[in-house]
Amino acid sequence: MDHSKHHHHDHNVESQVKTNVTYNDGKVFIELEDDTGSPPELAIQHDKKMHFIMVSNDLEAYYHLHPEKEQPGYYSVNQALSDGTYQAFVDIAPENKTYQIMPNTLQVGTDETSKAKANLDGKDHWTKERNGKTVTLNAVDATVGEDVPLVFDTHGEKPDPYLGALGHVVIVDEDVEHYIHVHPETDNTTTFNAHFSKPGMYKIWAEFKFGDDVNAYPFIIEVKE
Secondary structure: OOOOOOEOOOOOOOOOEEEEEEEEOOEEEEEEEEOOOOOOOEOOEOOEOOEEEEEEOOOOOEEEEOOEEEEOOEEEEEOOOOOEEEEEEEEOOEOOOOOOOOOEEEEEOOOOOOOOHHHOOOOOOOEEEEOOEEEEEOOOOEEOOOEEEEEEEOOOOOOEOEOOEOOEEEEEEOOOOOEEEEOEOOOOOOEEEEEOOOOEEEEEEEEEEEOOEEEEEEEEEEEEO
């Protein structure tokens, strides 16, 4: 399997699968319906039929969940959420259907969270620590329309395989509208190639597994014209 292939979706493609995300009492529900009103069949990608990425509007909270099918077209996962506004991205590969990953706005409680646009100023620390494990993102020179290498240094500690790869990188733009999910170039590297279709500030979550812990390391980059 080519793990370097990444999900880059053309926003002009008409999606044949609709997604609806709701939340109730510590549980997230995802409904899927194709253009014929039927539940779509999902192909397995990276060990799961559904990768469910949810971020808060201010890009502070980040969740990568794997909902399970309760019945055809209906998936759920336990996850308590604080009050606020979230954007949920349902990362699936429906069989024989075109699909466009679009944000599903999820409001929990009445407190609305405003978008982070003003908070991402590009000044970031390139070394982050989670659960005693340190990861550094090497300097990034990101330009629209070109392959942008994201090279992560795990400081001599090779991550354990996680969902069929040595790591996963999720990128969301400052407007919380565009979702990019990239996998390593090869099976034994922590270098990822990303592709950006518009300039601006983006937040990256790089997920690496060390032992039993899956750590998400956040970084902010600027993509230039």
